[in-house]
Amino acid sequence: MLILGAEDVHQVLDGAEKDVLEAVRQAYVLHDQGRSALPHSVFLRFPDDRRNRIIALPAYLGDDTPVAGVKWVSSFPGNVAAGLRRASAAIILNSMSTGMPEAFMEGSVISARRTAASAALAAATLAARTPDTGVSLVGCGVINFEVLRFLRAALPDLAEVTLFDLDQERARSFAERCAAHWPELRIGPAAMADEALAAHRLVSIATTAATPHLTTDACRPGTLVLHLSLRDLTEESVLAAVNVVDDADHVCREATSLHLAEQRTGGRDFIEAPIGAVLADPAAQRRSEDRITVFSPFGLGVLDLAVADLVRRRARTLSLGTRLPGFLPAPD
Numbered sequence: 001m002l003i004l005g006a007e008d009v010h011q012v013l014d015g016a017e018k019d020v021l022e023a024v025r026q027a028y029v030l031h032d033q034g035r036s037a038l039p040h041s042v043f044l045r046f047p048d049d050r051r052n053r054i055i056a057l058p059a060y061l062g063d064d065t066p067v068a069g070v071k072w073v074s075s076f077p078g079n080v081a082a083g084l085r086r087a088s089a090a091i092i093l094n095s096m097s098t099g100m101p102e103a104f105m106e107g108s109v110i111s112a113r114r115t116a117a118s119a120a121l122a123a124a125t126l127a128a129r130t131p132d133t134g135v136s137l138v139g140c141g142v143i144n145f146e147v148l149r150f151l152r153a154a155l156p157d158l159a160e161v162t163l164f165d166l167d168q169e170r171a172r173s174f175a176e177r178c179a180a181h182w183p184e185l186r187i188g189p190a191a192m193a194d195e196a197l198a199a200h201r202l203v204s205i206a207t208t209a210a211t212p213h214l215t216t217d218a219c220r221p222g223t224l225v226l227h228l229s230l231r232d233l234t235e236e237s238v239l240a241a242v243n244v245v246d247d248a249d250h251v252c253r254e255a256t257s258l259h260l261a262e263q264r265t266g267g268r269d270f271i272e273a274p275i276g277a278v279l280a281d282p283a284a285q286r287r288s289e290d291r292i293t294v295f296s297p298f299g300l301g302v303l304d305l306a307v308a309d310l311v312r313r314r315a316r317t318l319s320l321g322t323r324l325p326g327f328l329p330a331p332d
C-alpha cells in the first residue's frame with residue numbers, strides 16, 4: 001500500500017496544470033465513448049441535519065492502463081467558521097488485476113483541481129469568438145481559487161477578475177491571495193452578484209447555496225456560466241440557456257438546478273450536449289453569441305481517478321509517500 005498525504009499530492013500537482021487538464025480531458029472523452037463504469041454517487045446524510053454530507057464516488061476508467069477506485073468526500077460547511085476547510089477527502093485506488101487496494105491518498109486537493117480543470121476545459125473549448133480577457137467569480141472559496149489557477153493555464157488572455165461573495169471578508173482575503181499568487185491580474189470586487197454577472201462574459205459560480213437564488217438576467221448575451229455548485233441558478237435560467245453537462249444521468253439528481261428543470265418540464269430536452277462529446281469534436285459545439293451557455297458538471301468519479309492515477313505514477317517516480325507493506329493480510 002502506498003500512502004500519499006497532502007504534501008505529496010501538492011509536490012506532484014503544483015505547476016502541473018497542463019498535465020491535469022490533459023488527464024481530465026482524456027477522462028471525459030473516454031467516459032463519453034462508454035469506456036468507463038460510473039455508478040451514481042452515494043450521498044450519506046444524517047438525521048436532522050441537511051447541511052453536512054459525505055459522498056462516495058466509485059468509478060472505473062478504461063484505457064491502456066485501466067484504473068478503479070473510490071473518492072470519499074465530505075462537506076461540513078460549518079468548518080469554515082472554525083478556520084477549517086469545508087471539504088475533505090480520501091481516495092483509494094484498486095489493482096485491476098487483483099482488486100486489492102494499492103494506494104490511499106489525500107483527496108481534497110485532487111478533487112478541487114479536477115473540478116477546476118473541468119471548468120477551464122469547458123471555458124477553453126466553448127470559447128467566445130472574441131477571447132475572454134476577464135472572469136467573474138461568484139463564491140470566493142477553495143474551488144473558485146483553483147478555477148482561477150486553471151483558467152490562467154487554459155486562457156492566456158485572462159487579465160481581469162471580478163469577485164463576489166456574500167461574506168465580504170472572504171472576498172477580501174481571496175483578493176489578497178490572488179494578488180500574492182498572480183500579481184499581474186487586475187482584481188476587483190462587485191457589490192452585488194448581478195454586478196459580477198454583468199462584468200465579464202465568463203462567470204464561475206462556486207458557492208454553498210442549497211437552493212436557487214440567482215438568475216442569468218444580468219449576464220450579457222454570449223456569456224458562459226460555469227455552474228460548479230449546481231444549485232444556484234433558477235430553473236427558468238437553466239431552461240433559457242444552452243446547457244452543457246458532464247453526464248445528464250448524474251447531474252439530473254440531488255436537487256440540482258437541472259434536476260429541478262427536469263422535474264418542471266418532464267424531460268431533458270433542454271440539455272444540449274455532454275462535455276466529453278464537445279471535447280472530442282470542439283468544432284461541433286460553439287459558444288452561442290446571443291444566448292447564455294451554462295456548463296453544469298456534477299463532478300464525475302472518473303476525473304478523480306484520472307488525476308489520482310497521475311499522482312500515483314509521478315509519486316512512484318519521485319519516491320514520494322509512505323509504503324506500508326503489511327497493510328493487507330499475508331496470503332494463506
Ligand SMILES: NC(=O)c1ccc[n+]([C@@H]2O[C@H](COP(=O)([O-])OP(=O)(O)OC[C@H]3O[C@@H](n4cnc5c(N)ncnc54)[C@H](O)[C@@H]3O)[C@@H](O)[C@H]2O)c1
Nearest residue numbers: 086115139141142143165166170206207208229297298299
Ligand atoms: N461540480 C463539482 O464537480 C464540484 C466539485 C467540488 C465542489 N463543488 C461545489 O463547489 C462549491 C464551492 O466549494 P468550495 O470548496 O469552494 O466551498 P467554500 O466553503 O470554500 O466556499 C464557498 C463560498 O461561497 C460563499 N457563498 C455561499 N453562498 C453564497 C451566495 N449565495 N452568493 C455568493 N457567495 C456565497 C461562501 O461565503 C464561501 O466563501 C460547493 O457547493 C461544492 O459542493 C462542485
